[in-house]
Amino acid sequence: MAVFRETVPRDLRDKMMELNWSLVLLLILLGVAGVAMLYSIAGADWSPWANRHAMRLGAGFAGMLVIAMFPPRFWMGMAYPAYFGALALLLLVELFGVNINGAQRWIDLGPLRLQPSEVMKVALVLAMARFYHDLPTEKVTSPTGLLVPLMMIGAPAALIIGQPDLGTTLLLAATGVIIIFMAGLSWWFILTVSVAGLIGVVGVAVYGLENILAEYQMDRVRAFLNPDYDPLGINYHPNQAVITMGSGGMTGKGFLEGTQSKLGYLPEMQTDYIFTALGEEFGFVGGISVLAINALIMAQAVGVAISCKSTFLRLLTMGLTGTYALYVFINIAMVSRLMPVVGVPLPLISYGGTVVLSVLAAFGLILGAHIHRNAEPPKGAGLFG
Template identity: 50%
Template structure:
């Protein structure tokens, strides 16, 4: 009964107790990882805090405050708001698509006063929230029943479609894989994944027709980088040269020739890992991968430590999305997958990405703070 009592006490946490339960070591770890990014941005600007590093530090500071705020909000509030947030994100996505049609070109941003908002970033988090809430409400038997999978599939495919027509293939893949992971941990039968994957591969020739010319080029160039060494293949070739020439210990901080002589494209955003590995070598690359792995371990521990299915799913969703960012970005700059516009989380320069990552970690922290809160199937307190 002590357990019962304890959990009862958890239902209404005071502000002080919540603060007490925040895992400060995760914040330190986030700070350490982001600091690697600050250093690289400082180097990218040729040993200057302007124009990137200083802004990025400010954003990180703001993001940490936001993270704590998100974590202190009751997890049941997030659960209740999940569908609403998803709905808003969907409307915003449709809005940019329409604006894109009117503006005759690719459009991914919405201007909200001085703020530039990227609805697809919001959607990544909104979808995790919505799927977590949906699967939270299903029993094991229901998860095994295909009929119950129709609704979440629509929830996933709708934004994927909207993102693909933007066109932003990278984000679409990210959403698909992230959602797939939630389906997977929620208990959907493994053979169903095999079937869907098989169908997906079979659909590739069909999907190829719908790709834009530059997207086809990227894929073709990925398959055969020598196809166009000065055009589409140039970036990835220069990135590989930078990485390879870095060697084991690198050329030294601020000494990357490929980066500083502008052979490396986008060294402050998508290709920042290349710059790090050029200047700090394989040692630097492994240290960063180590930091990321530690963050993932924290994510797993916090997710699995939650007493609610919603918390566990939300934590796993956030952790997996984070993992996907890291993997896709690094695999891309190493020439393992085609070039897609995915930033390196916590490191790449960019406001929206930094804030949305920290928001997601805020949700993870929220799961951790409210780890002992039990949530009923319908989202009501202690229903079971």
């Protein structure tokens, strides 16, 4: 019988002392920035976004600290149930989902609209980390070591792309690839796949994107490639985003002094385009400050991953950090016209219920990995395994 060895604090007080408080502080700074920007774009009004965002952040931070206290063997045991539970929720979206602006991505729970794709982002990382923890290293590049994780990625991706939600689908796939790579994939295999991918890109270019993407997605690609294409239609909002950020100059117009954001030049200012409002009011300095805080958060999380002894905690932390980094990169690249428009929010700053809670749950797991970094759970150990 395997013995669980854990040379980490077991007492709750000791675990709180061991918590990475600098990472917690950085996350709080982002949350405060989010509340401030939501207050500003509503015309110096706590309603309808800032008050709700603040309450969700409060609940999320409390939940984050609770999650961090659980030992890794608990999360190992919850990994597969969480994955299949999230998959079931995605199926429920197909049957009973709420349709908003042509997208069916939510389940209406009364006070909260649950977005299962956000839950899946965390559940997929948990399940893949558990899978590779149990898999012998020499079998990582075996058919089992590749096909099973690809199926784990493909099943939710197929459901999410049909909602339709291309941004989340790509983010989920990229996260899965990061974990596969970090699990110890052979460089020869990576080279082979890269060559095959390059051939695939050439094939898509020859065949034509218009035969693969939906029309609205193709319009977004055209808008990205040509800023002058349909300037009053599909390109209006991307161009306005750049104008709004540029109007802030070096130090911005000042808190509550933004005009572009308050006059309704951009849709969903409280979610996808909130970085433009921040750029208008706080300028280049404000934008760089947000990027610097995010860079510090990612550096801290990578440091946690490096310090972990177990494969499970290492892959879990790197997978969740990769997901977070993709959130930040895609959102800021989108509003800066560095990539086509996709619906990905800016973590902890953008308004949203499920997104805020899922991001903070992910950091709860990362903080827990830091506390239990010396833990070495045996293969196959867990609440259900």
